[in-house]
Amino acid sequence: MSTSNLPGGALLRHSAIWIAAIVVIIVMPYVFTSSSSISMMSQMGVFIVFALSYNMLLGEAGMLSFGHAVYFGLGGFLTLHAIRAVNDGAWSFPLELMPLVGGLGGLFFGVVFGTVSTRRAGVTFAMITLGIGAMVEASANMFTNFFGGESGISGNRVTDVTLLPFSYGPQVEVYYLIGAWTVVSALLMFLLTKTPLGRMANAVRDNPERAQFVGYNTTMARFIQFALSGLFAGIAGGLFAILFEIMTAPNVGLIQSGSVLLMTFIGGLGAFFGPIIGAVLVTYMHIALSGFSEGWILYFGLMFVLMVMYVPNGIAGVIVSHGPPLRAGLMHRFAVPYALAFVPALLTLAGLVAMIEMGYHLSLSYDPSRPIELFGMEITATSVVSWVVAVAAFGVGVMALRWAATRISLRWGEVNQAMDAQRAKQ
Amino acid sequence: MIESVVFSLLNGVLYGMLLFMLASGLTLIFGMMGVLNFAHASFYMLGAYCAYSISQVLGFWGALVLAPIVVGLLGALTERVGLRNVHKHGHVAELLFTFGLVYVIDELVVLVWGQLPVNYRIPEALDFTLFSLYGSDFPAYRGFILFMAVAMFAAIYLLLVRTRVGMIIRASLSHPDMVGALGHNVPRIFTFVFAFGTGLAGLAGVMAGNYFITEPGMAFAMGPIVFVVVVFGGLGSLSGALVASLVIGLVTTFAVGMNYSIADMLASVGIAFGQDSVLGINLSRFGPMLPYLLMVLILIFRPRGLMGSRES
């Protein structure tokens, strides 16, 4: 079976996963029925598309952008303007296809800004995108007809112009609309990685000189990748506009751009499903973590920094690296060292969380001596004992974790050897 | 007319020099280590907060000496524990590391000093009027900031060009292997450079924290613009950073005074144009966009910046 070079073949081989994903999307609203969970899952869909489009740049083509929200946000604004035109009866276009408006807008601006930015690579490219992002954000306050000033623009997604017999007023109908668009967009982006264009982007990422030498136009490859990435970011923006029915200036801004970078990186650049994991996880953390702790930004920052230091390939990288031992039937050999690492990891985490929570309690609470509830215990932040215990847990945890890490890396060496031996036998 | 030009010049130069104090450390770190430190403005903020805490005990002059050292040590710690581990994953990873560090430092500042602005004041000894011009006072503290910025530029320049340490530092960037082979500890030099650069940011924080306001948002407000200065001037170039700081300081200051729109100008030569269109927007409102526009333009047409020696 030599289907591996054709996009269709790749699709066929992965069809089971795609079908499973569709089933999961269909079933989810029956598991989580509250309107806020459905809204959260809808956001996850939007950000999956957005993060995947970002990965077309950073993961596929090695282009670090600090201004990707420009295409997301402008796509969203254009979509919402289109919806308003339908609200006013000036235009007739079905709501289901509205994200296309955003996509075309994203593509258009991707082409415009891509021509000036993709001629450079590396840090220069990153700085140009930062500059463009900052300029578009600043202009949002000047062109108030389009951006609506600081209050943004809003519309009503219930337009009466639809293809299917839904009003899209209820949250769950919008969820399914977003789900469908997510699957279609993800599929298209997946297929793109399998086309010659996708391969070319990889080549430009890995070794631009060689790519150029064998006859590729590296600038053109970057440009096409950039414009297409703008298209999908625009679609994501359109979905976002339908979900919230309001777009504001920060949606094109640097913070939004930073957050898609975080999502993609935490999920993992190396594998196609990495950004999907990242989008789901970060969206959840963003919404839910802030309900648990005042320090959620700190947790978030620490997680990101630690991941850059120790897990630079993201969550997907960790998963992918276990593929070979799994296929070789050697996973069981990790059981003991992983179990050994698990306990100190929990201890470290507990110590850290306790320190941070006590810190916030001391700093923000009016009555610091009031005990806080943590891990089902009552902890007094003003008592020295609590701090000693927390610091000790953290310290002991870190030391034990280091010890466990050496054991894990030793075991990896053994497993790799064993796999080499297996291969030699075949 | 003349007086407004003179004031704009004075204000622009002052703002530019403040930017330079921040940008010099950033450009040094990039020049020596190739690391674009996103968290540079966060170290600036740490400088202001440390100065506030130290000045409670030792007064402003104690803070002026100690706070940059404290910040520099924190910088050294960051390099030693974090950045060095990330180095092997490449420059993008280093950039992302400092990007994440912004969140961590900004939140830690809130954790330690709280969310409200702290009462960090200009020292009594410098709280007087230096001279008056066209009826406006020029405070002595501004003169002090100018003096410190110029002294800083001279000191760094001499350190790099005229001393043996400076020579080794410059060499370890261009020929790290050779410098290592000659028996110098390159990683330690990197730690030193990072500490020095963040220490300079801390010094800028000490100087600017009481002139402006010391509050948790001060890093976020300053971060992007310092980046622009360094990129515009040419990454790694100290004199480029100086020129770029002054240019951006002056441009933003003069833009404020432009109370006309393009439509007004056209109208004055007899061309009527809608005041509601893009051309009807007051030029002063373009002010905050201008630095970014300058940066994008220079990157497109001259990617190594005004005075940079090489493309990043």
Place this chain on the structure above:
Amino acid sequence: MSELKLALKRAAVGAILTSATALAFVAPSVSMAAEEPIRIGYIDPLSGPFANVGDAGLKQFRYLAEKMNAEGGILGRDIEIVGFDNKSSAQESLQMLREAADEGIHYVTQGNGSHVAGALVDGVEKHNRRNPDNRIVFLNYAAVDPTLTNEKCSFWHFRFDANSAMKMKAITDYMADQPKIKKVFLINQDYSHGQFISQAGKELLAEKRSDIEVVGDVLHPVGKVKDFSPYISRIKASGADTVITGNWGNDLSLLVKAGDQAGLDVDWYTYYAGGLGTPTSLGKAADGKVKMITEWQENLAVRFEADELRSMLEEFETRYDGIEFYYLRVKTEMDMLKKAMEKAGSADPKAVAFALEGLSIDTPFGTASMRADDHQLMQPLFMSTFGSDFLEYDSEGTGLGWKMDAEIPADQTAVETSCEMKRPERTS
């Protein structure tokens, strides 16, 4: 065949993994019985750069709820304030609105940022239309954009702060009586709030004192200007004796400080000089020069001998060191909610909204009443000056405090409205 098997296996693993992750994400949704407390969702920034203001407001709401509960609550039920962090974002606020609705919360309150308030008015309006059996009332305690009670007005929105137009009317009324004012300069933030003040200020001054010359009118970017000295040079060059500004936070502190450093001698007429942290950063730069228009400042309690308020603010400030009892309107809001619920005899959102219309209560400073036409509260406003001759309470430990200059009675603050209120059917 083996290919298919492998694919199936992968699919199974994939499905298990996804649903396991999903299960970990269960947001617990709680349904509430009738005897549970009456809950008010507080949707404001609790993290990020504006967390300090959001946090202070939340503390004041909680403190007042505690006081109310100690006296038996409302209709025998306790009041509970539930904090929702909107991170100053419009979309995040809508997500929080949905969470509040899921938790069975029928009252939300918000104040920081008219853009958020605008999104919430729109969101509540749509929510109530799409979910008629789970309606929400939005109590706005600080967002002052006039449009919220004019063209964007909603039956479900009630505003407890004087809006920007009313404050500007009060400021210019006061200025009209000050003969020494000759030249006025307007400097404001470049967004709808600042733009409105700039425009309304010019119109009202021309109407009330045509001899006052407006010598400058500048808009500057919000939160971006670090060095205000170029603007100060312009003010100085214009020869102004008075400056009107709607700036808040650092944009106000930096402006006034830069003016003080350049030796600029003007009176500053502001909206927000009393805002959290602002007196600290202003310090002596503002001594005797900065005025503000508000419904309350602490020394009013001394002047009007409002002993209940005095003991409240003292208790509050001992408890929360560094935070002032900043919002009288939070108390007004809670008191009116209580009165409306008692009048309606239930906590049903629609009944309470109807009960709030035209409702009035007595405060130590006069009557406050909710205008039915546009759901804007009418209450007395006060002009005060920051300085050393305050009565009793200084601000944030600065040694300086607010002194009342003038009282503007509630009926004189009224501004016409263009609101065409769409009310639901009373019975259904």
